[in-house]
Amino acid sequence: MPIKLPIYMDNNATTPLDPRVLEAMMPYLTTEFGNAASRSHPFGWKAEEAVDRAREQIASLIGGNEKEIVFTSGATESINLALKGAAEFYKEKGNHLITVRTEHKATLDTMKRLERQGFEVTYLPTDKDGRISAKQLREAITEKTILVSVMLANNEIGTVQPIAELGEVTREKGVLFHVDAVQGVGKVPFDVEKMKVDLASLSGHKIYGPKGIGALWVRRKPRVRIAPIIDGGGHERGMRSGTLNVPGIVGFGRAAELAQQLMPEETKRTYQLRKRLQDYLFSHLDHLELNGHPTERLPGNLNVSFAYVEGEALMMAIKNVAVSSGSACTSASLEPSYVLRACGVSEDLAHTSIRFGIGRFNSEDEVDYVGKYVVDQVRRLREMSPLYEMAKEGIDLSKIEWAAH
Amino acid sequence: MAYGDKVLDHYENPRNVGTLDKSDPNVGTGLVGAPACGDVMRLQVKISDDGKIEDAKFKTFGCGSAIASSSLVTEWVKGKSVDEALTIKNTHIAKELALPPVKIHCSVLAEDAIKAAIADWKKKKGLAPQAEHKPEEQRVDG
Numbered sequence: 001m002p003i004k005l006p007i008y009m010d011n012n013a014t015t016p017l018d019p020r021v022l023e024a025m026m027p028y029l030t031t032e033f034g035n036a037a038s039r040s041h042p043f044g045w046k047a048e049e050a051v052d053r054a055r056e057q058i059a060s061l062i063g064g065n066e067k068e069i070v071f072t073s074g075a076t077e078s079i080n081l082a083l084k085g086a087a088e089f090y091k092e093k094g095n096h097l098i099t100v101r102t103e104h105k106a107t108l109d110t111m112k113r114l115e116r117q118g119f120e121v122t123y124l125p126t127d128k129d130g131r132i133s134a135k136q137l138r139e140a141i142t143e144k145t146i147l148v149s150v151m152l153a154n155n156e157i158g159t160v161q162p163i164a165e166l167g168e169v170t171r172e173k174g175v176l177f178h179v180d181a182v183q184g185v186g187k188v189p190f191d192v193e194k195m196k197v198d199l200a201s202l203s204g205h206k207i208y209g210p211k212g213i214g215a216l217w218v219r220r221k222p223r224v225r226i227a228p229i230i231d232g233g234g235h236e237r238g239m240r241s242g243t244l245n246v247p248g249i250v251g252f253g254r255a256a257e258l259a260q261q262l263m264p265e266e267t268k269r270t271y272q273l274r275k276r277l278q279d280y281l282f283s284h285l286d287h288l289e290l291n292g293h294p295t296e297r298l299p300g301n302l303n304v305s306f307a308y309v310e311g312e313a314l315m316m317a318i319k320n321v322a323v324s325s326g327s328a329c330t331s332a333s334l335e336p337s338y339v340l341r342a343c344g345v346s347e348d349l350a351h352t353s354i355r356f357g358i359g360r361f362n363s364e365d366e367v368d369y370v371g372k373y374v375v376d377q378v379r380r381l382r383e384m385s386p387l388y389e390m391a392k393e394g395i396d397l398s399k400i401e402w403a404a405h
Numbered sequence: 406m407a408y409g410d411k412v413l414d415h416y417e418n419p420r421n422v423g424t425l426d427k428s429d430p431n432v433g434t435g436l437v438g439a440p441a442c443g444d445v446m447r448l449q450v451k452i453s454d455d456g457k458i459e460d461a462k463f464k465t466f467g468c469g470s471a472i473a474s475s476s477l478v479t480e481w482v483k484g485k486s487v488d489e490a491l492t493i494k495n496t497h498i499a500k501e502l503a504l505p506p507v508k509i510h511c512s513v514l515a516e517d518a519i520k521a522a523i524a525d526w527k528k529k530k531g532l533a534p535q536a537e538h539k540p541e542e543q544r545v546d547g
Contacts, residue, residue, distance in 0.1 A: 310444065310466055310471070312468040313416075347440075386447035386465065388466075402442075
C-alpha cells in the first residue's frame, strides 16, 4: 500500500479523532442539541442520558465510579482544579505540596502560583530515566503535606512512574494523591482503586477523542473535597460550573470505551512498532542515546538524541513526518527541554532529541519509511556537522572552551 | 514555524559544505557558537596572496536557519577581498534570508564566523587583527 504523506507520528502531542468517536458525536452536534441541565423536557433528558453514559465509559476505563467524574475543558483545567481546589480546601490542614521536576507545565506552573500564595512545594528530582521512588516520596512527606501530584507517564520521554507504589505511601500517610494520567491512560494499566489514587486528570484528545474536553476524577469514598475554581450554575456537583460540552463528552466517553476495548491489542501493536523503529535506528546509526526508561515507558513513545545533529534541523529534514524535538531552538530563551535536563541529559544532547509518538493509526510501512528517512537525513546532517567531524577525529568536545552566545 | 524559501533552498541544497586543510597557511578557520546553545558554525576561507578569498567551506551544527546562514556567507565571501568580506553584517544575512526575530542569532553567528576565520588567517600571517566588531542587532542570549 502506498504511504500517504505527511505521516503523523506525534501522538504524544495529540491524536487524530477515531472515526467511531466522530460517529458517536454526530447526533449531539446536530439534532440532539439539548442542554444536559434542562430537566424539564426530552431535549435535556437525552443530553443528560448521553452524558451519564460517557461518565460510565470513562469511569470504567480507570476503575472508578461514574459519580466521581467531573467534566472540564481539558486536562490543564483538570490539573488546575485538582491542585488549586485541594490546596484551597485543605489549607487549614497544611501548606505543603509535593510534585516532580519532570511534570507537565500545567502542574509545575500551578504549583508555582500556589507557592506565591504561601504554599510550600517540594519538586522531587528523578533518576536518569525520569522515575521517582516510593522511598523518595516517603522521605519528602511532612506533617504539613496535604497533596502529592505525580504523572502516570511523561509526555516527552514516556517514562511511567510507579503509581501503585506511590499510592501505598500517600494512603498510609493520609496525604491526597493526584495523578496526571493524561498520557498513560488507555496505554498502560491505570486503576484508581488498585493504585490508591484520590484525584486523576484525564484528557479526551490524547485517546483519539475530541479536543476541548477533559475530566477530573474525584474520589467519593473516602470523600475528597475540592473548592471550585469556576463559579456559576453549580454544575458537576458544584465542582465545575458551566454548561456541559455534550458532544465533546459523548466523544470522550466513546474514546474511553474504545481505549478500554482495544488496549490489550493496541498496547502490543504500538510497542512492536516502536521497537521496530528503535531497533532500526540503533542498528543503522552510532552515537544515539535513548531518553527515558528503557522498559517502563509508554509503548508508542520513542525519544532519541541524535548526537551532533540539531533537533530542529532534523525535523526540517524529515519534513514529511510530524514529530517533536526537545531542542526548542525556536524559543527566545534557546533553552532545551527541562524534562531532559531534569533527567541529567546534557544541554548538547537535549538539543539533538527527537520524540516519535506512535499511535493507533500508524502502520508498519510508515515506521519503515520513517526509519529509513531519519537514518538518511541524520547521515546527511552529520556530514555537515563540524561536531561530528571533530568527534570522529577524536577531539573531546567537552574540553573545548566554547563561547556561549 | 514555517521557513522562508531562501532558508529552505540553502538548507536543502547547501553551498560549499566541507573542510579545508586547517594547517594550510592560507586557510583561516573560524569556529563559533556552542553545542550547549544548539549551534556551532565552522567557516573556513582560503585566501590568495593578493588578499582575495579564493574558496570558502562550512560545516554547521544547528537549525535550518543556522545552516542556511552559513551556506549563504560562503557564497558571499567567495571572490571578495578580505576587507570586503569584513563588511558583511548580520543584518544583511537576516534580511536576505528573511529570518524571523527568534532566528536573528543565526545571522549573528554567521557574521562572527567570517570575522573569526579571517582573524585566524591574519594571525597565521602575522597581520594586525581587525577591530572588534559589534553586531548591529541585539543578540538573543543563549
